[in-house]
Amino acid sequence: MADRELATLLARLKSSSAALPYPETTALLSRAKLLLLQLNALTPSPTSPPALLALARDIYEQGALASIRNRDAPGFTRYVAQLRPFYELQRHGGGGGRDDGERNKITGLYLLLLLTQGLYGEFHSELEALAGEGGLDEVEGDRYLGYPIRLERWLMEGSYDRVWKAMKRGEVPCEEFGVFSEILTSQIRSEIASSSERAYPSLPLASTKSLLFLDSEGAVVEFARTRGWAVRDGTIYFPDAAGASAAGETADKEKELSLMVVENTLGYARQLETIV
Amino acid sequence: MPGKTPDKEPVENGGYRGGKDIADKDLKTKGKKASKKDDDDEMTVVVPPSKTQKPSSAPPPNDPEGDVAMDDTEGEPKADPVAQTINDIKSDFAHLDRAVALFDARFTLRALRSISSIRKRLTPDILAQVIAETYAPASAGAPFAKQMLQAIGRPDVSLGRQLGQEMDIDSEPKAAGGKTGAKKEAKEAIPEVDVFLGILTQVLLHDAKQVRRGFDFSQLLVERIRSLNRRTLDSLAAKVYFYYSLFAEQTAPLPPSPQSPAVSIRPTLLAALRTAVLRKDVDTQAAVIVLLLRSYLSTSHISQADLLVSHTQFPENAANNQVARFLYYLGRTRAIQLRYTEAHEHLTAATRKAPSSACALGFSQTATKLLLVVELLMGDIPDRATFRQPTMETALRPYFLLVQAVRVGNLEDFETIIADHADTFRRDGTYTLILRLRQNVIKTGIRMMSLSYSRISLRDICIRLHLGSEETAEYIVAKAIRDGVIEATLDREKGFMKSKEVGDVYATREPGEAFHDRIRACLALHDESVKAMRFPMNQHRLELKNAQEAREREREMAKEIQEGELDEDDLGGDFDAM
Numbered sequence: 001m002a003d004r005e006l007a008t009l010l011a012r013l014k015s016s017s018a019a020l021p022y023p024e025t026t027a028l029l030s031r032a033k034l035l036l037l038q039l040n041a042l043t044p045s046p047t048s049p050p051a052l053l054a055l056a057r058d059i060y061e062q063g064a065l066a067s068i069r070n071r072d073a074p075g076f077t078r079y080v081a082q083l084r085p086f087y088e089l090q091r092h093g094g095g096g097g098r099d100d101g102e103r104n105k106i107t108g109l110y111l112l113l114l115l116t117q118g119l120y121g122e123f124h125s126e127l128e129a130l131a132g133e134g135g136l137d138e139v140e141g142d143r144y145l146g147y148p149i150r151l152e153r154w155l156m157e158g159s160y161d162r163v164w165k166a167m168k169r170g171e172v173p174c175e176e177f178g179v180f181s182e183i184l185t186s187q188i189r190s191e192i193a194s195s196s197e198r199a200y201p202s203l204p205l206a207s208t209k210s211l212l213f214l215d216s217e218g219a220v221v222e223f224a225r226t227r228g229w230a231v232r233d234g235t236i237y238f239p240d241a242a243g244a245s246a247a248g249e250t251a252d253k254e255k256e257l258s259l260m261v262v263e264n265t266l267g268y269a270r271q272l273e274t275i276v
Numbered sequence: 277m278p279g280k281t282p283d284k285e286p287v288e289n290g291g292y293r294g295g296k297d298i299a300d301k302d303l304k305t306k307g308k309k310a311s312k313k314d315d316d317d318e319m320t321v322v323v324p325p326s327k328t329q330k331p332s333s334a335p336p337p338n339d340p341e342g343d344v345a346m347d348d349t350e351g352e353p354k355a356d357p358v359a360q361t362i363n364d365i366k367s368d369f370a371h372l373d374r375a376v377a378l379f380d381a382r383f384t385l386r387a388l389r390s391i392s393s394i395r396k397r398l399t400p401d402i403l404a405q406v407i408a409e410t411y412a413p414a415s416a417g418a419p420f421a422k423q424m425l426q427a428i429g430r431p432d433v434s435l436g437r438q439l440g441q442e443m444d445i446d447s448e449p450k451a452a453g454g455k456t457g458a459k460k461e462a463k464e465a466i467p468e469v470d471v472f473l474g475i476l477t478q479v480l481l482h483d484a485k486q487v488r489r490g491f492d493f494s495q496l497l498v499e500r501i502r503s504l505n506r507r508t509l510d511s512l513a514a515k516v517y518f519y520y521s522l523f524a525e526q527t528a529p530l531p532p533s534p535q536s537p538a539v540s541i542r543p544t545l546l547a548a549l550r551t552a553v554l555r556k557d558v559d560t561q562a563a564v565i566v567l568l569l570r571s572y573l574s575t576s577h578i579s580q581a582d583l584l585v586s587h588t589q590f591p592e593n594a595a596n597n598q599v600a601r602f603l604y605y606l607g608r609t610r611a612i613q614l615r616y617t618e619a620h621e622h623l624t625a626a627t628r629k630a631p632s633s634a635c636a637l638g639f640s641q642t643a644t645k646l647l648l649v650v651e652l653l654m655g656d657i658p659d660r661a662t663f664r665q666p667t668m669e670t671a672l673r674p675y676f677l678l679v680q681a682v683r684v685g686n687l688e689d690f691e692t693i694i695a696d697h698a699d700t701f702r703r704d705g706t707y708t709l710i711l712r713l714r715q716n717v718i719k720t721g722i723r724m725m726s727l728s729y730s731r732i733s734l735r736d737i738c739i740r741l742h743l744g745s746e747e748t749a750e751y752i753v754a755k756a757i758r759d760g761v762i763e764a765t766l767d768r769e770k771g772f773m774k775s776k777e778v779g780d781v782y783a784t785r786e787p788g789e790a791f792h793d794r795i796r797a798c799l800a801l802h803d804e805s806v807k808a809m810r811f812p813m814n815q816h817r818l819e820l821k822n823a824q825e826a827r828e829r830e831r832e833m834a835k836e837i838q839e840g841e842l843d844e845d846d847l848g849g850d851f852d853a854m
Binding site for chain 2: 120121122124125127128129131153156157158159160161162191192194195196197198199200201203204207211253256257260261264268271275
């Protein structure tokens, strides 16, 4: 009884979840989860029937996708955590045969989420697990998984233009990935801004526009104001942070240096005493 | 000063024993390590000629007809290898007996250490004979003995057999062996002996590559250990768990597959860990933590490994080899999590703690490889001397090429090396880490260019580094400047990078800091050596006696003085009076 109701719920979720408002979707999902609990399939076990497992997994997947569409990062992370035992079990050969569901898509999204949150350590742990089970080339070749991996590599290198292109020209594997583009854009923009501050003494407005992937010069001026850059005669002058403080610093440094030397030498003397 | 001479001897003695201890353990690690890390094993096959002879010396017990082969490996005209081995095993029983009687773990360790020498001569027949002679048919250990016989494929040997077979062979060793054997039979075999024989069975099965059977038997043995609660079993239990997981790892579905027994034994190991912690059983604790880490890493469960490390405390006074392994696995976890500084620290410690003798070479090689990659990831260039060590040279060859490419900053070379040696890197488990190196290569390339040219156009940078476009080059250079890789400025209109004057390093605090670091390391070394000094057990009693004598003398003196003082007082009194 309950499983039939579950199936209809799932069908409804699948067919209309993109159109449905988020609160409604969550309501549907929580009802589905209650049903799962009744069927004792909220968490998977090797003994539960494969059909039910697949059903439960699909529900969670829909939940994950719905939360991503509505930019609910913590919710998505929760769904991923719930899905993980299902995927593990599946690879045990227990249930569902080779039907992977939306596994790669979800994992790819999760990787991207980690990337936007700057959790590189977790990103690589996850990646290592993927590489461990299926060979890295295969993972990179995957449409959903390869995308975040490439992005990460470019971000680390500093090839921001490639990241930009990957996000724009319809290269995004599916609409859910597009959600992250916005976050990533602002992220790389601030990255570029901070590198430009150090790298250029000054920049003309026009080239800044293309550098920062902004649409108009007005936006550039706006952006410059938020970063505290001076704009004069169509050129941006970056605050010369290093130069200004350098003069005052040298004196301080000198003092600090001699203090350090004195301190160290005293330390050596004390230690020598204990040895001799 | 007179106390100096007596106290020196035991120290040396202890030191000697320690040294032997390590050497012997190494012997064991050799076998373990070589088989423990699959990649090592393959490594040995692929690469160094110096190493190929080593593993061949490690599992000669593969040979079931040990008797014949033995004579030429031993090369000495010993009485009779079979009787000799049996005697050796029996003498270990004596050690175990004493260990239990005196409650001193050292005797157990001695017995364990002798396994490596027995191992070479061990055959199913010898073991069957020992088992048969140890257990009386009606004794409590008999069912277990039967299981052991079953495991080694001699189920028809009857227990409690007299030493008839031995009688025919030789009369001299039999006399000694017979006596101890008879004595043994008189009383019940202690559980330590059971387990010790169990370990020998495990070793035998492992050397004979009977993985499946070994795994089944290990499961029985582990259950038996869990039912016993004896502190004298601790170090034996650690060994048992070690072989248990080793068998599990080699049984049919190999580790990366989630169905592998290596995964299914985790609950058992975790339970063992819990028990070991509660009982303050350091040996088992250390061994099981290492095994669990290994198991997690073999299936790439990095976060689980991380959690295990953060929720357990690795025992401080664990055996050196366990510490080395633990540090290696920890370093590996940290490297994957991008915590390179920590990884570097752990891996350096691991390579240093690894036994320096040739038998644990596999471990050193694997640890060194990982260490090299981590160093590269940190932006350091490993020492050239690392690659020159004769034992490492061949194994590290791909890494050497890699380091060269990174050092020069040649992206093209880097890519070809990765492509050429992808299989090697994958086997070593360093492939994903190496892929992360790409950005380092680019950075080094930019740095080299910044050092060589005072001004270079972005187009040239782009061509040199084989980057996609000038735009990309611009972003990359800007990032490098921000990250402090180079000191330079960019000129957008004219499209070039202008390097700043390189400052004089000696004007900064850098040399002072380097100097300070070294001094500190030396001082720490000194402190640690002082701490590590060992003093003979009863020395303090001697000192106490001396002290007591001194105190008595003092008391006497005090008495005298007192008396004298009294006199003085009296005198004073007299004076006062006067």
